[in-house]
Amino acid sequence: MPELPEVEIAARVVSACLEGHALTRVTVHDARIVRKQSKAAFRKAVLGRAVHAVTRRGKHLLLMLDDGNVVWVHLGMTGKLVAVPNGARPPANTRITFAHGEGRLCFRDPRIFGGVTAGPGDRVRESSGWNRLGVDALDIGRSGKRLRMALVPKGVGRRDIKVALMDQHRLAGVGNIYASEALFRAGVSPTTPVGELAGVSWGRIARGLAAAMGETLGAHSEGQITYLKEGGVDNPFLVYGRAGEPCPRCGAAIVRTVQGGRATFACGKCQPDNQPGT
DNA sequence: AACGGAACCTGAAAGC
DNA sequence: TGCTTTCAGGTTCCGT
Numbered sequence: 502m503p504e505l506p507e508v509e510i511a512a513r514v515v516s517a518c519l520e521g522h523a524l525t526r527v528t529v530h531d532a533r534i535v536r537k538q539s540k541a542a543f544r545k546a547v548l549g550r551a552v553h554a555v556t557r558r559g560k561h562l563l564l565m566l567d568d569g570n571v572v573w574v575h576l577g578m579t580g581k582l583v584a585v586p587n588g589a590r591p592p593a594n595t596r597i598t599f600a601h602g603e604g605r606l607c608f609r610d611p612r613i614f615g616g617v618t619a620g621p622g623d624r625v626r627e628s629s630g631w632n633r634l635g636v637d638a639l640d641i642g643r644s645g646k647r648l649r650m651a652l653v654p655k656g657v658g659r660r661d662i663k664v665a666l667m668d669q670h671r672l673a674g675v676g677n678i679y680a681s682e683a684l685f686r687a688g689v690s691p692t693t694p695v696g697e698l699a700g701v702s703w704g705r706i707a708r709g710l711a712a713a714m715g716e717t718l719g720a721h722s723e724g725q726i727t728y729l730k731e732g733g734v735d736n737p738f739l740v741y742g743r744a745g746e747p748c749p750r751c752g753a754a755i756v757r758t759v760q761g762g763r764a765t766f767a768c769g770k771c772q773p774d775n776q777p778g779t
Numbered sequence: 780a781a782c783g784g785a786a787c788c789t790g791a792a793a794g795c
Numbered sequence: 796t797g798c799t800t801t802c803a804g805g806t807t808c809c810g811t
Contacts, residue, residue, distance in 0.1 A: 578805050612788045614805055678804050
Protein backbone atom coordinates (compact mmCIF):
# COMPACT_ATOMS: atom_id res chain seq x y z
CA MET A 502 0.00 0.00 0.00
CA PRO A 503 2.60 2.37 -1.16
CA GLU A 504 2.76 6.10 -1.54
CA LEU A 505 5.66 8.15 -2.87
CA PRO A 506 8.31 7.21 -0.27
CA GLU A 507 7.55 3.51 -0.56
CA VAL A 508 7.66 3.68 -4.36
CA GLU A 509 10.96 5.56 -4.18
CA ILE A 510 12.37 2.72 -2.06
CA ALA A 511 10.96 0.24 -4.57
CA ALA A 512 12.76 2.09 -7.38
CA ARG A 513 16.06 1.63 -5.56
CA VAL A 514 15.35 -2.06 -5.06
CA VAL A 515 14.70 -2.46 -8.78
CA SER A 516 17.87 -0.54 -9.66
CA ALA A 517 20.01 -2.61 -7.39
CA CYS A 518 18.51 -5.88 -8.58
CA LEU A 519 18.11 -5.41 -12.33
CA GLU A 520 20.15 -2.50 -13.64
CA GLY A 521 22.77 -3.56 -16.13
CA HIS A 522 21.33 -7.04 -16.54
CA ALA A 523 19.49 -8.58 -19.49
CA LEU A 524 16.15 -10.11 -18.56
CA THR A 525 16.57 -13.67 -19.74
CA ARG A 526 13.44 -15.04 -18.11
CA VAL A 527 10.14 -13.22 -17.60
CA THR A 528 7.34 -15.23 -16.02
CA VAL A 529 3.81 -13.89 -15.77
CA HIS A 530 2.18 -16.01 -13.06
CA ASP A 531 -1.15 -14.22 -13.22
CA ALA A 532 -2.21 -12.48 -16.45
CA ARG A 533 -4.52 -10.07 -14.62
CA ILE A 534 -1.51 -8.01 -13.53
CA VAL A 535 -0.76 -7.10 -17.17
CA ARG A 536 -2.72 -4.05 -18.28
CA LYS A 537 -3.83 -2.94 -21.74
CA GLN A 538 -2.09 -5.76 -23.54
CA SER A 539 -1.84 -9.54 -23.54
CA LYS A 540 0.56 -11.46 -21.37
CA ALA A 541 2.33 -12.60 -24.55
CA ALA A 542 2.73 -9.04 -25.82
CA PHE A 543 4.12 -7.98 -22.46
CA ARG A 544 6.71 -10.75 -22.42
CA LYS A 545 7.68 -10.09 -26.02
CA ALA A 546 8.31 -6.40 -25.25
CA VAL A 547 10.58 -7.19 -22.30
CA LEU A 548 12.36 -10.45 -22.91
CA GLY A 549 16.07 -10.27 -23.70
CA ARG A 550 16.43 -6.52 -23.08
CA ALA A 551 18.71 -5.08 -20.42
CA VAL A 552 17.44 -2.60 -17.82
CA HIS A 553 19.60 0.50 -18.00
CA ALA A 554 17.73 2.91 -15.71
CA VAL A 555 14.75 3.19 -13.39
CA THR A 556 12.71 6.37 -12.97
CA ARG A 557 9.82 7.30 -10.71
CA ARG A 558 7.12 9.93 -10.96
CA GLY A 559 4.59 10.05 -8.16
CA LYS A 560 3.65 6.47 -7.44
CA HIS A 561 4.53 5.25 -10.94
CA LEU A 562 7.72 3.45 -11.97
CA LEU A 563 9.33 3.19 -15.39
CA LEU A 564 12.09 0.71 -16.18
CA MET A 565 14.04 1.91 -19.19
CA LEU A 566 15.18 -0.89 -21.45
CA ASP A 567 18.16 -0.71 -23.76
CA ASP A 568 16.17 -0.68 -27.03
CA GLY A 569 13.82 2.18 -26.17
CA ASN A 570 11.11 -0.04 -24.79
CA VAL A 571 9.99 0.61 -21.22
CA VAL A 572 8.18 -1.27 -18.48
CA TRP A 573 5.57 0.69 -16.55
CA VAL A 574 4.86 -0.56 -13.03
CA HIS A 575 2.25 0.58 -10.54
CA LEU A 576 2.09 -1.07 -7.13
CA GLY A 577 -1.56 -0.31 -6.46
CA MET A 578 -2.44 -0.82 -2.82
CA THR A 579 -0.69 -4.06 -2.01
CA GLY A 580 2.08 -4.35 -4.58
CA LYS A 581 5.68 -4.90 -3.62
CA LEU A 582 8.89 -5.52 -5.54
CA VAL A 583 11.18 -8.01 -3.86
CA ALA A 584 14.70 -9.07 -4.85
CA VAL A 585 14.82 -12.82 -4.39
CA PRO A 586 18.15 -14.68 -4.35
CA ASN A 587 18.58 -17.64 -6.66
CA GLY A 588 17.32 -20.78 -5.01
CA ALA A 589 15.04 -18.93 -2.59
CA ARG A 590 11.26 -19.25 -2.83
CA PRO A 591 9.31 -16.40 -4.44
CA PRO A 592 6.96 -14.67 -1.99
CA ALA A 593 3.27 -15.58 -1.85
CA ASN A 594 1.10 -13.88 -4.47
CA THR A 595 3.98 -13.25 -6.85
CA ARG A 596 2.39 -12.18 -10.13
CA ILE A 597 5.51 -11.61 -12.23
CA THR A 598 9.15 -12.67 -11.98
CA PHE A 599 11.93 -10.89 -13.88
CA ALA A 600 15.06 -13.00 -13.88
CA HIS A 601 18.64 -12.66 -15.10
CA GLY A 602 21.68 -14.84 -14.61
CA GLU A 603 22.53 -13.59 -11.13
CA GLY A 604 19.17 -12.91 -9.52
CA ARG A 605 15.54 -12.09 -9.93
CA LEU A 606 12.92 -9.57 -8.98
CA CYS A 607 9.43 -10.66 -7.93
CA PHE A 608 6.36 -8.43 -8.16
CA ARG A 609 3.97 -9.64 -5.50
CA ASP A 610 0.51 -8.14 -5.24
CA PRO A 611 -2.26 -9.98 -3.38
CA ARG A 612 -5.11 -7.72 -4.49
CA ILE A 613 -3.92 -7.10 -8.05
CA PHE A 614 -4.76 -3.41 -7.89
CA GLY A 615 -1.30 -2.84 -9.30
CA GLY A 616 -0.30 -3.46 -12.88
CA VAL A 617 2.38 -3.49 -15.57
CA THR A 618 2.59 -2.56 -19.24
CA ALA A 619 5.53 -2.79 -21.62
CA GLY A 620 6.34 -1.50 -25.07
CA PRO A 621 7.77 1.52 -26.88
CA GLY A 622 8.36 4.40 -24.46
CA ASP A 623 6.04 6.91 -26.13
CA ARG A 624 3.13 4.49 -26.30
CA VAL A 625 3.48 3.23 -22.73
CA ARG A 626 3.87 6.73 -21.25
CA GLU A 627 0.59 7.65 -22.90
CA SER A 628 -1.46 4.53 -22.23
CA SER A 629 -0.38 4.17 -18.60
CA GLY A 630 -1.27 7.72 -17.60
CA TRP A 631 2.35 8.64 -16.88
CA ASN A 632 1.99 11.64 -19.20
CA ARG A 633 -0.96 12.97 -17.22
CA LEU A 634 0.74 12.97 -13.82
CA GLY A 635 1.23 16.26 -12.02
CA VAL A 636 4.47 17.55 -10.52
CA ASP A 637 6.27 15.03 -8.33
CA ALA A 638 5.69 15.75 -4.65
CA LEU A 639 9.42 15.61 -3.86
CA ASP A 640 10.04 18.40 -6.39
CA ILE A 641 7.82 20.72 -4.35
CA GLY A 642 10.49 20.70 -1.68
CA ARG A 643 9.46 22.93 1.23
CA SER A 644 7.97 25.67 -0.91
CA GLY A 645 4.42 26.68 -0.09
CA LYS A 646 4.27 28.77 -3.24
CA ARG A 647 5.15 25.84 -5.45
CA LEU A 648 2.58 23.67 -3.67
CA ARG A 649 -0.14 26.26 -4.17
CA MET A 650 0.76 26.69 -7.85
CA ALA A 651 0.55 22.94 -8.35
CA LEU A 652 -2.78 22.45 -6.60
CA VAL A 653 -4.60 25.71 -7.26
CA PRO A 654 -3.09 27.35 -10.36
CA LYS A 655 -5.98 29.80 -10.62
CA GLY A 656 -5.80 30.70 -6.94
CA VAL A 657 -9.40 29.79 -6.25
CA GLY A 658 -11.09 26.52 -5.47
CA ARG A 659 -13.52 24.91 -3.12
CA ARG A 660 -12.16 21.39 -2.80
CA ASP A 661 -10.93 20.29 0.57
CA ILE A 662 -7.16 20.57 0.92
CA LYS A 663 -6.97 16.89 1.91
CA VAL A 664 -8.69 15.81 -1.30
CA ALA A 665 -6.61 18.23 -3.40
CA LEU A 666 -3.34 16.87 -2.02
CA MET A 667 -4.25 13.42 -3.33
CA ASP A 668 -5.05 14.56 -6.90
CA GLN A 669 -2.39 12.74 -8.92
CA HIS A 670 -3.03 14.90 -11.98
CA ARG A 671 -1.86 17.98 -10.09
CA LEU A 672 0.52 16.62 -7.44
CA ALA A 673 1.89 13.13 -7.97
CA GLY A 674 2.78 10.83 -5.11
CA VAL A 675 0.69 11.87 -2.12
CA GLY A 676 -1.88 9.34 -0.93
CA ASN A 677 -4.21 9.01 2.00
CA ILE A 678 -1.56 8.57 4.68
CA TYR A 679 0.80 11.42 3.85
CA ALA A 680 -2.10 13.80 3.19
CA SER A 681 -3.30 13.30 6.77
CA GLU A 682 0.23 13.41 8.18
CA ALA A 683 1.19 16.62 6.35
CA LEU A 684 -1.95 18.47 7.45
CA PHE A 685 -1.46 17.43 11.05
CA ARG A 686 2.12 18.65 11.02
CA ALA A 687 0.89 21.90 9.46
CA GLY A 688 -1.92 22.38 11.97
CA VAL A 689 -4.40 22.80 9.12
CA SER A 690 -7.88 21.29 9.06
CA PRO A 691 -8.28 18.69 6.27
CA THR A 692 -11.61 20.22 5.29
CA THR A 693 -10.27 23.71 4.59
CA PRO A 694 -11.21 24.75 1.03
CA VAL A 695 -8.04 25.37 -0.97
CA GLY A 696 -9.22 28.83 -1.95
CA GLU A 697 -9.33 29.89 1.69
CA LEU A 698 -5.82 28.84 2.66
CA ALA A 699 -3.46 31.68 3.59
CA GLY A 700 0.10 31.83 2.29
CA VAL A 701 1.60 30.82 5.62
CA SER A 702 -0.53 27.67 5.65
CA TRP A 703 0.72 26.59 2.24
CA GLY A 704 4.24 26.86 3.59
CA ARG A 705 3.40 24.81 6.65
CA ILE A 706 1.74 22.11 4.55
CA ALA A 707 4.68 21.93 2.14
CA ARG A 708 7.11 21.58 5.03
CA GLY A 709 4.85 19.06 6.77
CA LEU A 710 4.66 16.97 3.64
CA ALA A 711 8.41 17.09 3.05
CA ALA A 712 9.08 16.15 6.67
CA ALA A 713 6.62 13.24 6.72
CA MET A 714 7.91 11.76 3.48
CA GLY A 715 11.51 12.48 4.45
CA GLU A 716 11.17 10.52 7.66
CA THR A 717 9.99 7.42 5.85
CA LEU A 718 12.73 7.73 3.24
CA GLY A 719 15.34 8.21 5.93
CA ALA A 720 14.11 5.31 8.00
CA HIS A 721 14.39 3.00 5.01
CA SER A 722 17.50 4.40 3.38
CA GLU A 723 18.68 0.84 3.17
CA GLY A 724 16.72 -2.32 2.69
CA GLN A 725 13.09 -3.05 2.19
CA ILE A 726 10.06 -1.08 3.17
CA THR A 727 7.46 -2.61 5.46
CA TYR A 728 3.88 -1.55 5.00
CA LEU A 729 1.55 -0.78 7.85
CA LYS A 730 -0.66 -3.76 8.66
CA GLU A 731 2.03 -6.13 7.60
CA GLY A 732 3.85 -8.43 9.94
CA GLY A 733 3.24 -6.77 13.27
CA VAL A 734 5.09 -3.52 12.63
CA ASP A 735 4.42 -0.56 14.89
CA ASN A 736 2.49 2.28 13.30
CA PRO A 737 5.17 4.92 12.55
CA PHE A 738 2.71 7.74 11.82
CA LEU A 739 1.64 10.63 14.03
CA VAL A 740 -2.12 10.52 13.39
CA TYR A 741 -2.78 8.03 10.60
CA GLY A 742 -4.53 4.93 11.95
CA ARG A 743 -4.67 6.39 15.47
CA ALA A 744 -8.37 7.17 15.97
CA GLY A 745 -9.08 7.65 19.66
CA GLU A 746 -5.43 7.87 20.67
CA PRO A 747 -4.06 11.05 22.21
CA CYS A 748 -2.65 13.70 19.88
CA PRO A 749 1.15 13.69 20.24
CA ARG A 750 1.13 17.48 20.50
CA CYS A 751 -1.81 18.38 22.74
CA GLY A 752 -3.21 15.11 24.04
CA ALA A 753 -6.72 15.53 22.66
CA ALA A 754 -8.21 12.48 20.94
CA ILE A 755 -7.40 11.88 17.28
CA VAL A 756 -10.58 11.88 15.23
CA ARG A 757 -11.34 9.73 12.19
CA THR A 758 -13.62 11.19 9.52
CA VAL A 759 -14.33 10.35 5.89
CA GLN A 760 -13.57 12.64 2.96
CA GLY A 761 -14.14 11.60 -0.62
CA GLY A 762 -14.78 8.10 0.65
CA ARG A 763 -11.37 7.89 2.33
CA ALA A 764 -10.45 7.85 5.99
CA THR A 765 -8.98 11.09 7.33
CA PHE A 766 -7.21 11.38 10.68
CA ALA A 767 -6.76 14.68 12.46
CA CYS A 768 -6.60 16.36 15.84
CA GLY A 769 -9.67 18.53 16.37
CA LYS A 770 -7.73 20.84 18.65
CA CYS A 771 -4.50 21.33 16.70
CA GLN A 772 -6.31 21.44 13.34
CA PRO A 773 -9.43 23.49 14.05
CA ASP A 774 -12.06 24.19 11.42
CA ASN A 775 -13.09 27.70 10.44
CA GLN A 776 -9.87 29.19 11.61
CA PRO A 777 -9.63 32.73 10.23
CA GLY A 778 -6.52 33.37 8.24
CA THR A 779 -5.25 29.84 7.90
C1' DA B 780 -14.78 20.29 -14.57
C1' DA B 781 -16.08 18.23 -10.40
C1' DC B 782 -18.15 15.14 -7.00
C1' DG B 783 -20.06 10.78 -4.96
C1' DG B 784 -20.39 6.01 -5.39
C1' DA B 785 -19.38 1.51 -7.11
C1' DA B 786 -16.13 -1.47 -8.94
C1' DC B 787 -11.76 -3.94 -9.33
C1' DC B 788 -9.58 -7.99 -5.80
C1' DT B 789 -7.81 -10.39 -1.60
C1' DG B 790 -6.35 -10.84 3.21
C1' DA B 791 -6.22 -9.42 7.89
C1' DA B 792 -8.55 -7.98 11.84
C1' DA B 793 -12.55 -7.17 14.51
C1' DG B 794 -17.02 -8.59 15.97
C1' DC B 795 -20.23 -12.08 17.33
C1' DT C 796 -13.08 -22.00 17.70
C1' DG C 797 -15.22 -20.50 13.58
C1' DC C 798 -18.21 -17.79 10.88
C1' DT C 799 -19.36 -13.06 9.30
C1' DT C 800 -18.50 -8.41 8.72
C1' DT C 801 -15.57 -4.58 8.09
C1' DC C 802 -11.77 -2.34 6.47
C1' DA C 803 -7.65 -1.32 3.64
C1' DG C 804 -2.45 3.39 2.09
C1' DG C 805 -4.92 3.19 -5.36
C1' DT C 806 -7.21 4.06 -9.50
C1' DT C 807 -10.91 4.09 -12.93
C1' DC C 808 -15.41 4.37 -14.67
C1' DC C 809 -20.06 5.87 -14.53
C1' DG C 810 -23.86 8.83 -13.49
C1' DT C 811 -25.30 13.30 -11.79
